[in-house]
Amino acid sequence: MALLHAKTAAGRQEIDDRARRLPAALRSILLMVDGQRDDDALRALLPGLRAPPDALEQLLAQGLIEKVGGTAAPARSRALTEGRGQDPELYRRLYDLMSESVRRHLGLKGYFMQLKIERCTDAAALEQLLPDLVAAIGKARSTALANRWLEETRQQLEPAVLG
Numbered sequence: 001m002a003l004l005h006a007k008t009a010a011g012r013q014e015i016d017d018r019a020r021r022l023p024a025a026l027r028s029i030l031l032m033v034d035g036q037r038d039d040d041a042l043r044a045l046l047p048g049l050r051a052p053p054d055a056l057e058q059l060l061a062q063g064l065i066e067k068v069g070g071t072a073a074p075a076r077s078r079a080l081t082e083g084r085g086q087d088p089e090l091y092r093r094l095y096d097l098m099s100e101s102v103r104r105h106l107g108l109k110g111y112f113m114q115l116k117i118e119r120c121t122d123a124a125a126l127e128q129l130l131p132d133l134v135a136a137i138g139k140a141r142s143t144a145l146a147n148r149w150l151e152e153t154r155q156q157l158e159p160a161v162l163g
Contacts, residue, residue, distance in 0.1 A: 003038060003039045003067055003069075004035055004036070004037075004038055004039075004067070004068050004069040005033050005035070005037075005039060005042065005056065005059075005060075005065045005066065005067055005068065006033060006034065006035035006065065006066060006068040007030065007033055007034075007035075007064065007065055008063055008064060008065060008066050010062075010063050010064055011030055011033070011059070011063075011064035011065050014027075014030065014064055015030065015031065020062070025049050025050050025051035025052070025055065026051060026052075026055055026058060026059065028049045028051065029042065029045065029046070029049060029051050029055045029056070029059065030059055030064055030065065032045055033059070033065045035068055035069075037143060039056060040147055041138065041143040041144075041146075041147060042056060043056070043131075044131055044134040044135050044138055044143070044146060044147070044150075045135050045138070046131070046135075047131045047132050047135060048131075048132060048135035048136070048139070084123065086122050086123070086124075087123055090123040090157065091122055091123040091126065093156075093157060094123050094126045094127070094153075094157060095117065095120070095126060097153050097156065097157075098117050098126060098129070098130075098133055098153075099114065099117055101133065101137065101149060101153075102114045102117065102133070105137045105140060105141050105145070105149070106136055106137065106140050109136075109140060110136065110140075113132065113133060113136055116129055116132070117129065117133075130150065130153075134146045134147070134149070134150050137149055
């Protein structure tokens, strides 16, 4: 189980009165913190909201959110494409998985996402696009489905990375 965050009293007050004049991206993330989404789900939203990668840490440091449950997930030791970003077989497999996901979960709403996938020329570029795809699936379907899709994708590609 990943960490769960909730708004503090100061966070709820900030939503009401905007006294701290948070940047729009941080305010958007603060609005999304509800004690139900884990930090993986919240981090999947960061690229789509153009929020900095350390947005949750910034909100924690300002006392606007707090950890309310869960445990920290172990960090991945390496990226999917580490050392194999130019591997054509890994590129093909990741491209196919991502394109199929766009068709299945986003339909016509995924047109621009598919264009982004098409522009990627190697597996490393596709991997950088994963957070955007997870955020789009989470928005169109559900965060749980998006996170499950990402984990299943990682599991399918893991033998290729380790092999």
